[in-house]
Amino acid sequence: MKKQIGIWMNTDKAVLVSLLNGKEERIQTIESDVESRPHNPRHVKPGSRTGTVLMDMDKKMTQRKNHQMHDYFERVMHSITSDTGEIFVFGPATTKKHFEKELKKHPEHGNKKLEVETADKMTRPQMIAKIKQHFIQNSNSRS
Numbered sequence: 001m002k003k004q005i006g007i008w009m010n011t012d013k014a015v016l017v018s019l020l021n022g023k024e025e026r027i028q029t030i031e032s033d034v035e036s037r038p039h040n041p042r043h044v045k046p047g048s049r050t051g052t053v054l055m056d057m058d059k060k061m062t063q064r065k066n067h068q069m070h071d072y073f074e075r076v077m078h079s080i081t082s083d084t085g086e087i088f089v090f091g092p093a094t095t096k097k098h099f100e101k102e103l104k105k106h107p108e109h110g111n112k113k114l115e116v117e118t119a120d121k122m123t124r125p126q127m128i129a130k131i132k133q134h135f136i137q138n139s140n141s142r143s
Contacts, residue, residue: 002020002021002022002085002086003018003019003020003081003083003084003085004018004019004022004084004085004086004087004088004131004135005017005018005019005080005081005084005086005087005088006019006087006088006089006090006127006130006131006134006135007076007087007088007089007090007091007099008090008091008119008122008127008130008131009076009089009090009091009095009096009099010091010092010093010095010121011032011034011036011069011093011095012031012032012034012036013029013030013031013032014029014030014032014072014076015027015028015029015124015127016028016029016030016076016079016080017127017128017131018081018084019131019132019135022132022135022136022139024128024132027124027128028079030072030075030076030079032068032072033068033071033072034065034068034069034072035064035065035068069095069098070102073098073099073102073103074102076099077102077103077106077109080109082108084112085112085113086112086113086114086115086135086138087103087109087112087113087114087115088114088115088116088117088131088134088135089103089114089115089116089117090116090117090118090119090130090134091118091119092118092119092120092121096116096117096118097116100114100116115134115138117134
């Protein structure tokens with residue numbers, strides 16, 4: 001029994017498609033809580049004075065976004081079952097690369113075969129087709 005998972009990911013959502021012996025088993029969408037444009041109440045000035053402490057609002061917003069990304073990645077990782085042997089992550093931008101780094105930090109996922117690829121926005125049927133095609137090509141190349 002061969003279990004594989006394909007994940008299309010950007011900062012808004014992750015679509016996970018689980019395959020069991022090459023057949024679609026489950027599709028799950030995980031919405032992200034990452035703010036695309038966090039509100040900066042003092043956006044006029046790069047730094048602001050709160051009492052006697054000078055706060056760098058850009059740094060604070062970056063830390064907030066990093067924390068939100070970490071929480072998002074954790075939720076995606078918890079959806080990957082322990083019996084999954086191969087993981088294929090694809091999508092636009094750099095979110096997939098950051099996820100790859102987080103995934104490799106966790107010992108339960110670090111030993112799994114992992115591939116990352118850049119891809120444009122896709123419809124759900126296109127994502128499913130790409131995931132199936134990826135795993136079929138990889139199984140044929142190993143034969």
